[in-house]
Amino acid sequence: MLTQERKRYLLQVLKQQGKLEAKAVAAELGLSDDTIRRDLRELAAAGMLQRVHGGALPKSPAEADLDARKSIASGSKQEIGKTAAGLIKPDQVVIVDGGTTAMQLVKNLRQDQKNTIVTHSPTIAVALSPYPLITVIMIGGTLFRHSMVNIGAATVEAASHIHADTFFMGVTGVDVKAGLSTGDLEEAYVKRALSLRAADTIVMASSEKLQVASPYVVMPLEKASGIVLEKNTSSPFKKLMKQSGLDVFVGGKNNERKGHVL
Amino acid sequence: MLTQERKRYLLQVLKQQGKLEAKAVAAELGLSDDTIRRDLRELAAAGMLQRVHGGALPKSPAEADLDARKSIASGSKQEIGKTAAGLIKPDQVVIVDGGTTAMQLVKNLRQDQKNTIVTHSPTIAVALSPYPLITVIMIGGTLFRHSMVNIGAATVEAASHIHADTFFMGVTGVDVKAGLSTGDLEEAYVKRALSLRAADTIVMASSEKLQVASPYVVMPLEKASGIVLEKNTSSPFKKLMKQSGLDVFVGGKNNERKGHVL
């Protein structure tokens, strides 16, 4: 690979991803870290990018073509949201939980996606409004500000009238012993109720949620059908999930569901 | 994640959310609190934000793009919203319709206002979330994008379990002969249902809605208890309203309700 070609590639990565990690690119191109660092140093001297410890960033934040709102999410949640969105098949009826990870799922839907999405989060409902082919059904209740979801008896009751294919659930704790857990009792009830209304429940969990037990248990791990994880989740943990009977989905791969009917 | 990238992220959070809690961000990014605190300290030293105990705030309050939308509203709707908000008494349970005028009502609530607000609009629910003392109850249903309100049988059914003091209703047509009307049949049903669940129904109508008949009738004028109008509405029209038995409220005046029990 030519040096100049490589430099152009670096700038392209920067524009496309909004950031660049020297070590990762070096590994990707099969070169030493030093070489990439040298390139970055030179590009920075030429004013083409801003050199930072560990890699580089666009000279001005605005220069990334990323949707500003998308980039506000930590890369990990964005990755999980994208993977989860990819699991939704045309014309399915899915329930989408509240929370930032679920929000990333919404942001990663395709404009031409045709589905019915049920949610008990007004924030998610508002975020869904730009997608013309998606029918949005809201479940009411008492608004719980902390997570911006509706909770309470009314929510559980309203959910009982729904039958969905998949429930995409966010939790704050995923642990083999403690199961799936969250920080609020009412929220746990609602998540459980929603899970019962869907043929499959798929958990979305970024790394900081793993092997953590929150105060209120939603359900044991085995009750879920699958889990979406970050690509770089440790293999032992992925294995644990599989041993609990869950399908494991990570970004990048071709995620064909097997073992469960969608 | 790169250090500088994280700092940009912190600033972005601050701009978008108007505040930042160190601990919450640390958990979200899977880093120690110390690291975030260090970042905030450095950003504060660089004058990029204001450090406060527990997190950070934008350097100048104006820098949050929060209230940006408030100023977009036409003066007339803002005026009507303010007048309507002033009619809400402490601890009342009120139903708030969807739409831009209702949004102005929300924006004009006081931070220390203590009420229960019922709404079938996810947009309104989200807008209400910054008011700590307001209990928000959402009525679910199928999202009708055009007005960002939930409609359909589920909405009407859920409404039937509510008893409120006042319903603040938006309509697209107010006419003595045609009554109160709107542009969508389902929306009309919902408005009617909500009206029946409140002791009083107060209509919010900016000048362009007056003496206009929209396709679907919500109810005759006399069924409403009051109407909020712009200050400079023609006196004959105000008189017509009074003759139909409605209390007329306009901005600036001391709006004491009389003739109807709140």
Add this chain to the structure above:
DNA sequence: CACGCTTTTGCATATATTTGCACGTTTCTT
């Protein structure tokens, strides 16, 4: 093709930065 020259690349070493933790202090809450 041989030769010297330049460029590029990877390595070794020394230096700098980042990060999490421990500990004592300050600030908030009740």
Add this chain to the structure above:
DNA sequence: AAGAAACGTGCAAATATATGCAAAAGCGTG
């Protein structure tokens, strides 16, 4: 006033960086 939470500082381990150097590859000239 007491307890909890957040804070700053110093420190050590991990990581990233700059620099000098040498090997390898590319280049032009004769």
